Amino acid sequence: MSTQVLSEQGFQAWLGLLRGHAALVRKLNAELIADHGITINDYDVMAQLVRAPERKMRRVDLARSVVLSASGITRLLDGLERDGWVCKASCTSDGRITYAVLTDEGLAKYRAARATHLASVRELFADRYSCDELEQLAELLGRLDGTPLACETDD
């Protein structure tokens, strides 16, 4: 019976994750597009770059960290490069590697988006959860993905 209960609760959690994600992403993504002309994934990638050393990362690592396929990252970065937020850099020691580098313009763009985006996220979560609950939720969700969560501190 224990495993039946586990299955039940597991499924509830799964459903909550599916629906909650869809609802929030829809809202936040629409907001970012309307206010800044970038998608959530664009933002997410820039956020990763901001806190990487020299604001640059290998495309593979970037893909893994935002859970995108290799081709997905290529095309997403195509867009960011076209707009000038990101540029390429090659690696002297390994010819296969191309870095994605956040440009100064990209940094400015990110900071501008961050202001409104963070406020929305805060609002959405503050409305529903207490401080303790948020801590719990963050910890629990953090376990779903192997990679450690990057911290959203001052950049």
Place this chain on the structure above:
Amino acid sequence: MSTQVLSEQGFQAWLGLLRGHAALVRKLNAELIADHGITINDYDVMAQLVRAPERKMRRVDLARSVVLSASGITRLLDGLERDGWVCKASCTSDGRITYAVLTDEGLAKYRAARATHLASVRELFADRYSCDELEQLAELLGRLDGTPLACETDD
């Protein structure tokens, strides 16, 4: 400072939701496609229909319950209809409404998919959480979406 903490934790929770969702959906979706030739959304829609009265629902309600746009539901159902899992039914009292009805074949298909899908979900969550934690997680995630979570019981 309290709001700063809230912002921090809120953002961590948000990141966890994003990454966790992406990782899980990717895995579970690939599994469903490989094993049964349906996507997670297909499954999700059939799961809603299964527990609806007469296994039928209005397309709008279906869209809302799986967090899809109106056009999204139309095209998703196009696919399910083409494969024979779902068929249309019209409403006698309101000409605007078209119901989506899960066929007997659709029910069988759903049950077959459910067997492997539920096992995967259970495994993924059981690996990472205790029974109590699952309950907490489910409750917390449930608050993100206004709609009540449908229960995954025997159909």
Place this chain on the structure above:
DNA sequence: AATGTATACTTGAGCTAGCAAGTACTATAT
């Protein structure tokens, strides 16, 4: 009855992402 508004649904265009296959480079083994 006629008009205006809201709801249910569909369709066309465009975007994003994934898979599979291909290129280019590196590391390993013989």
Place this chain on the structure above:
DNA sequence: ATATAGTACTTGCTAGCTCAAGTATACATT
């Protein structure tokens, strides 16, 4: 030195989704 395997990245194709616009039906007001 050469073959083999592995990694990093890109490109062609396709599926799925959204938005905007359009059709059809229902309801409300006058």
